[in-house]
Amino acid sequence: MLYNSAENYLKQNNNCSKLLPQYLEENGYLDKSFVYETGSAINWTKNGGWIGQWGCLGGKGKCFGVGVVGSIDKAN
Numbered sequence: 001m002l003y004n005s006a007e008n009y010l011k012q013n014n015n016c017s018k019l020l021p022q023y024l025e026e027n028g029y030l031d032k033s034f035v036y037e038t039g040s041a042i043n044w045t046k047n048g049g050w051i052g053q054w055g056c057l058g059g060k061g062k063c064f065g066v067g068v069v070g071s072i073d074k075a076n
Helices: 002-012 021-026
Strands: 049-055 062-068
Touching: 002 021, 002 049, 002 062, 021 049
Parallel strands: none
Antiparallel strands: 049 062
């Protein structure tokens, strides 16, 4: 769901600085059940997901990253 939210956002917008869980949730790209972190952890959801701007390999352009932190059993 995090990846799809980011991909949908990027298809409609060209501003990677807003590629954060709070913005995605508030603008209908990400389901509100993810609940975003605030403060210095603004790229994190409260259930262990991460989303945001990420440097492309070799410094070529802008990319975004999506990550899920937790046990492999839960991720599967």
